[in-house]
Amino acid sequence: MTARVAIVGAGPAGIRAAETLVGAGLKPVVIDEGARAGGQIYRRPPPGFTRPPETLYGSEAPKARALHALFDGLVESGKVEHLAQSAVLGIDADGLNVLRPEGRQVVPYDRLIVATGATDRLAPVPGWQAAGVYSLGATQIALKAQGVALGQRLVLAGSGPLLTLVATQLLKAGADVAAVLDTASLGDQAAGAAGLLARPALALRGVAMRARLGRLYHAGVTLERIENDARGVTAIRWTSASGVESRTECDMVGLGWHLRAETQLAGLAGCAFDYSETWAQWLPRSDRLGRAAEGVYLAGDGLRILGADGAEVTGRLAAIACLQDLGLNAPDPVADLKRLVTLERFAHGIARAFPWPAAHLRALPDATVVCRCEGVTAGELRSVADYGGAEANRVKSLGRTSMGRCQGRYCQLAGAELIAAHANIDTPAVGRLRDQAPVRPAPVGAWVNPARTAGRPD
Amino acid sequence: MTPAPSPRVRRLAETGRAPVGFLIDGQPASALAGDTLLTAILANVPALRQSEFGPEPRAGFCLMGACQDCWVWQKDGPRLRACSTPVTDGLHILTQPPETWP
Ligand code: FES
Numbered sequence: 001m002t003a004r005v006a007i008v009g010a011g012p013a014g015i016r017a018a019e020t021l022v023g024a025g026l027k028p029v030v031i032d033e034g035a036r037a038g039g040q041i042y043r044r045p046p047p048g049f050t051r052p053p054e055t056l057y058g059s060e061a062p063k064a065r066a067l068h069a070l071f072d073g074l075v076e077s078g079k080v081e082h083l084a085q086s087a088v089l090g091i092d093a094d095g096l097n098v099l100r101p102e103g104r105q106v107v108p109y110d111r112l113i114v115a116t117g118a119t120d121r122l123a124p125v126p127g128w129q130a131a132g133v134y135s136l137g138a139t140q141i142a143l144k145a146q147g148v149a150l151g152q153r154l155v156l157a158g159s160g161p162l163l164t165l166v167a168t169q170l171l172k173a174g175a176d177v178a179a180v181l182d183t184a185s186l187g188d189q190a191a192g193a194a195g196l197l198a199r200p201a202l203a204l205r206g207v208a209m210r211a212r213l214g215r216l217y218h219a220g221v222t223l224e225r226i227e228n229d230a231r232g233v234t235a236i237r238w239t240s241a242s243g244v245e246s247r248t249e250c251d252m253v254g255l256g257w258h259l260r261a262e263t264q265l266a267g268l269a270g271c272a273f274d275y276s277e278t279w280a281q282w283l284p285r286s287d288r289l290g291r292a293a294e295g296v297y298l299a300g301d302g303l304r305i306l307g308a309d310g311a312e313v314t315g316r317l318a319a320i321a322c323l324q325d326l327g328l329n330a331p332d333p334v335a336d337l338k339r340l341v342t343l344e345r346f347a348h349g350i351a352r353a354f355p356w357p358a359a360h361l362r363a364l365p366d367a368t369v370v371c372r373c374e375g376v377t378a379g380e381l382r383s384v385a386d387y388g389g390a391e392a393n394r395v396k397s398l399g400r401t402s403m404g405r406c407q408g409r410y411c412q413l414a415g416a417e418l419i420a421a422h423a424n425i426d427t428p429a430v431g432r433l434r435d436q437a438p439v440r441p442a443p444v445g446a447w448v449n450p451a452r453t454a455g456r457p458d
Numbered sequence: 459m460t461p462a463p464s465p466r467v468r469r470l471a472e473t474g475r476a477p478v479g480f481l482i483d484g485q486p487a488s489a490l491a492g493d494t495l496l497t498a499i500l501a502n503v504p505a506l507r508q509s510e511f512g513p514e515p516r517a518g519f520c521l522m523g524a525c526q527d528c529w530v531w532q533k534d535g536p537r538l539r540a541c542s543t544p545v546t547d548g549l550h551i552l553t554q555p556p557e558t559w560p
Contacts (some may be wrong), residue, residue: 033523033542040522046492048545049472085542087523119524131505132466133518138521146497147472173470231504232517249468262524339494372519373527375511405526410519440523 001328002026006096007084008088008105008265011039012063012308015071015320016315017113022079030071031088033096037071039117040137041308044068045145046156056144058169059205060308063384067312084109090437091268099440109209111322115315118301119261121281122410123357125236126365127226128255129372132233135410136162136256140169149175151252155236157181157223158257158406159354161206161307167216168209179248181238182211183257184354185220193288196348198342222360223434226253240430257356258411261302267435269296275428276342278348279305283411283434286335288320292316297322305351310343357363361414362421370418373404381415382422390423392416408433424439466500466517480549481533489545495538496521496528499546499553505532506540507553531555 005021007014009034021028030037036044042057042064053130054062060338061077070193074080086100096110120135127133134150135156142150145452154174156167167180196203210217219243227235227247261283267273271284285305286292290299292430299313299318323330364370366379381395394409394417408415412433420427475490480503489498496518499506506516506528518528521541528540533550 031485045472048492049477051471051473055471119520119522129509129512129514131515134518135520137521137524141521142467142497146467146492146494148467148469148497150467150500152468173540175468175470228514230513230515231464232515326544369512373525374510374525403528406520408523 004029004108004267005108005111005113006031007113007115008032008096009039009114009117009300010034010037010071010082010084011117011300011311012042012067013115013117013302013315014039014113015067016312017115017299017319018068018074018080019069019228020316020319021330022074024323024330026323026328027079027081027298028113028256029083029109030108031083031086031096033085033087036068036083037075037084038064038068038310039308040141040407041089042067043141043145043272045147048325049147051147059425060293062306063312075194086270087440088265088439091265095217097437109160111297112269113297113299113322114302115290115298115300115311115318116259116262116265116302116303117311118259119355119409120162120256121258121316121413122255123257123361124368124370124372124378124411124414125223125226125253125255126235126368127228128253128370130226130228130233131226131231132252133226133407134254136160136166136254139254143169143173143175149173149252150254151177151233151250152274153178153250154252154254155179155181155248155250156222156254157183157236157238158254158256159184159357161350162254162256162347163353163354164217166210166254167213171213178250179236181219181221181225181236182219182354183221183357183360185241187220188354188355189219189387192349192351193346193355195347195352195412198345198349202318209379230372253352255265258350258354258435259301259305259411261305264407264410264435264439265303266292266298268439271296272296273432275432280358280417280427287321288317288340289324289333290318291321295325302346304347306343306347310340310347313339313343313396318445326388326389356413358417358427361417364418370414371404371410373406378418379444385404385419385422388450389429390419390425392419392433395419396433407439463506465502465504466504469487469501478545478547479550480545480547482551484550493545495530495540495543495545495549495551499530499540499551501555505553
């Protein structure tokens with residue numbers, strides 16, 4: 001019997017993993033939440049939209065076209081089974097618990113490739129619970145997949161490559177961008193330059209984009225607070241690198257500090273984690289090819305935050321590891337392993353140039369909402385840590401933080417930073433939140449109704 | 459205090475799509491075919507729902523199905539995640555939980 005390999009995620013990593021497995025004669029099943037394959041960076045608009053890939057993806061259009069065509073071809077020729085609009089909720093002895101539009105389904109597998117990608121890495125700014133505050137990723141998705149700006153007058157703030165990129169794309173599309181506020185100083189950015197030169201063309205493109213932003217762009221700012229009224233955001237207050245206080249009126253703020261790996265499924269699959277000082281977050285442990293647990297392989301930004309090009313490389317590598325372990329004919333990984341070294345040097349440069357704002361987090365006023373799902377404040381977190389101990393899982397159960405709608409995706413890193421500062425310990429000592437199913441909220445009915453098992457008649 | 463009914467999002471492209479009619483809290487609203495519910499609602503009003511833990515209205519956050527900030531109610535039918543559900547003709551969206559909870 002041929003091995004059943006399940007791939008979770010149909011972004012660049014999942015697509016390249018599928019291609020590699022098909023090349024060795026396997027027929028993987030690819031489970032993805034999107035209606036159409038592509039992932040977040042190469043996300044496709046719904047049918048009926050007319051802008052060409054060149055408008056949507058700019059310089060990356062050829063890569064987007066190639067990945068979309070490759071995957072659509074694999075599905076059309078019956079070489080890959082694609083479960084679209086399907087969320088993996090958890091894993092048990094029978095396989096993956098998948099929530100599909102028509103109900104719950106169990107997908108059995110022998111080997112699992114997890115390519116769940118990343119979300120924005122968020123740091124709270126006082127007032128960020130207001131309507132009209134979005135992640136930078138959301139800002140880009142709105143433009144790319146819907147053709148809209150999420151406000152009339154926009155401020156983008158935070159740090160990382162997406163900040164400049166989204167600002168440039170919005171301006172080009174005719175949006176009113178009032179300011180681009182980067183918390184990374186010019187000194188940080190210079191310190192990252194050596195790593196960024198691992199990919200000179202990409203680094204230059206970033207510099208050119210920055211130049212086009214001109215006076216809208218400010219480096220080394222401190223974000224003070226987002227002001228709002230009953231309708232939502234009205235302004236953002238910030239202090240410049242030279243200490244000048246400003247107030248910029250706007251009805252939308254896009255926030256983000258690069259990426260946070262989406263690792264809950266890897267955790268449920270039994271992977272171990274290490275705290276990465278470089279990325280200021282817990283990342284799964286794996287070998288160079290992505291082997292992370294018995295029969296479990298990881299790829300893409302959910303393993304190493306390397307961006308879309310890196311995801312293609314690690315997607316292939318994970319599939320190669322899987323094929324090797326199955327005793328099947330696997331392609332030679334040498335070229336991709338070499339590429340990985342360059343990609344990692346560049347990614348370290350990015351991390352150094354656009355750091356996580358740890359000092360800002362540690363100094364957040366007590367009244368700041370940290371958990372925007374349930375309104376838990378910095379002060380409440382600090383006092384919970386005082387009586388319950390400075391451990392992430394205890395703070396979660398005692399303080400309701402990370403228990404809300406987003407399951408901690410957007411507050412746990414900031415929460416850990418705050419608690420560490422308050423307890424005077426290192427951030428990794430706060431620990432990592434245990435992974436719990438369902439990793440996406442599921443309607444109660446989906447659990448009550450019996451699940452169908454793939455390949456078995458109802 | 460109810461926010462003034464002004465749209466939150468601004469359309470920059472792809473405006474030639476077919477119109478779709480739906481209802482927000484009983485009021486007629488219009489959107490374009492291919493809009494997500496989030497886009498469709500915020501093209502008419504500034505928020506999706508009230509927060510259950512604070513005074514602020516909510517308007518979504520991640521647009522990628524990760525934050526669950528954007529769930530809205532229907533007059534008839536299950537709750538919907540606005541950022542990943544397409545708008546359809548005749549849908550009746552509620553920005554507050556329906557009074558007659560099943
Ligand atoms: S806006 Fe985050 S799940 Fe819809």
